[in-house]
Amino acid sequence: MAGDQYPPMDSRQLIVDRARRPRHGGVLEPADATASAHNPSCGDLVTLTLRLSSDLQLLETVCCSTRGCVLCTASADLMAEVVSGRTPAQALGLGKGFVSLLKGEPSEAAADPALAALRPLAGLPARARCALLPWQALAEALELDSENTQL
Secondary structure (H helix, E strand, C coil), X not given: CCCCCCCCCCHHHHHHHHHHCCCCECCCCCCCEEEEEECCCCCCEEEEEEEECCCCCCEEEEEEEEXXXXXXXXXXXXXXXXXXXXXXXXXXXXXHHHHHHHCCCCCHHHXXXXXXXXXXXXXXXXXXXXXXXXXXXXXXXXXXXXXXXXX
């Protein structure tokens, strides 16, 4: 049971757990990139810091400092988990898939249990925006057009 740190949870339990006890919370110092995203409608704010691998090919570590609702905080933590160890292109591909998932469209992101936990937000644009905020910060941190993660 070494790899099973946490008991199986349904989507709501996972979201609440990750909001209360983020595994990837905080700020990396030093960081290779930093970006923030803000939702003026609700006041959510995500500051993302990341460190790249020594060959600059992989997102080695991603951390998020979040001041916001449960959905934003949980989404930031889950995003940091699923993109760590991936290339920037893979991470952005997951982000695009996550946008599709939240629009109720078929998506490869649904295969990832962490991202699929947020599927119930499909059809709830105001709440989906909270979940997308960390992905916007990631796109900005990678110096790409964060408009790709808009609903």
